[in-house]
Amino acid sequence: MEIKYFLKKEKAFELMAKIIIEKVIEKPNVVLGLATGGTFEKVYENVICLSKIKNVNFSKVFTFNLDEYVNLKQELYKNSYHFYMDNNLFNFININHDNIHFPCNFQNNYNSGELFQDYDKKIHDIGGIEIQLLGLGANGHIGFNEPGSKIDSITRCIELSHTTIKDNSRYFQSINDVPKKAVTMGLKTIIDNSKMIYLLAFGENKRDALKRLIDSKGFDPNYPVTILKNFKNLIIFTDLKFN
Numbered sequence: 001m002e003i004k005y006f007l008k009k010e011k012a013f014e015l016m017a018k019i020i021i022e023k024v025i026e027k028p029n030v031v032l033g034l035a036t037g038g039t040f041e042k043v044y045e046n047v048i049c050l051s052k053i054k055n056v057n058f059s060k061v062f063t064f065n066l067d068e069y070v071n072l073k074q075e076l077y078k079n080s081y082h083f084y085m086d087n088n089l090f091n092f093i094n095i096n097h098d099n100i101h102f103p104c105n106f107q108n109n110y111n112s113g114e115l116f117q118d119y120d121k122k123i124h125d126i127g128g129i130e131i132q133l134l135g136l137g138a139n140g141h142i143g144f145n146e147p148g149s150k151i152d153s154i155t156r157c158i159e160l161s162h163t164t165i166k167d168n169s170r171y172f173q174s175i176n177d178v179p180k181k182a183v184t185m186g187l188k189t190i191i192d193n194s195k196m197i198y199l200l201a202f203g204e205n206k207r208d209a210l211k212r213l214i215d216s217k218g219f220d221p222n223y224p225v226t227i228l229k230n231f232k233n234l235i236i237f238t239d240l241k242f243n
């Protein structure tokens with residue numbers, strides 16, 4: 001595990017974008033694992049900017065998003081991660097839409113616990129994910145693997161915790177509009193298929209979760225991010241300092 005401290009998070013967003021762009025140039029058919037949330041808006045903005053400057057070709061790149069809401073009302077489609085990705089990245093690069101993957105359709109309803117083995121199989125069959133981006137939930141979730149997630153969890157439908165619903169309500173008009181469920185890549189999906197993981201965590205509300213990862217001796221299901229403790233190729237970008 002490597003921790004990269006940034007005084008200004010903008011520098012981290014720039015560096016993350018540079019790493020992605022350089023990888024696409026080096027390997028045009030690279031497989032990327034993509035995350036959403038506020039943290040990645042600026043990363044993708046930088047990717048778009050660099051891709052224009054360097055005239056980068058994304059047409060052979062494959063992407064697998066980490067997660068998506070479930071049973072989102074039609075009028076709330078702008079809150080879907082499909083919409084987020086289109087609006088923050090895909091509409092501005094020449095990606096082939098057949099190469100974009102999400103774990104589910106946000107308009108459908110699924111039962112919590114329902115497994116999405118096909119998603120894991122697709123990721124596995126394509127040869128895994130070269131660069132997996134991860135944000136961090138204040139409660140220690142990665143993707144939408146909420147506290148209580150199992151070490152061997154695969155892509156599945158999960159009920160969102162109250163903390164996550166509250167945290168993510170800032171993107172909705174009312175907290176009642178926030179979906180109660182999501183489909184997320186599992187912890188095992190992430191660990192087994194990623195070659196390199198970048199975890200980005202900025203701001204004081206991520207301190208506790210990040211400290212749990214740094215101090216952990218192994219996996220603690222109350223803080224799913226601790227699954228990364230023994231993952232060799234992990235780089236953390238943060239503006240938090242720990243003694």
Ligand code: GLP
Binds near residue numbers: 039040066137141168
């Ligand atoms: C959501 C996403 C996570 C993301 C988290 C943090 O819950 N499902 O993948 O890591 O938000 O988001 P933010 O970057 O807005 O703090």
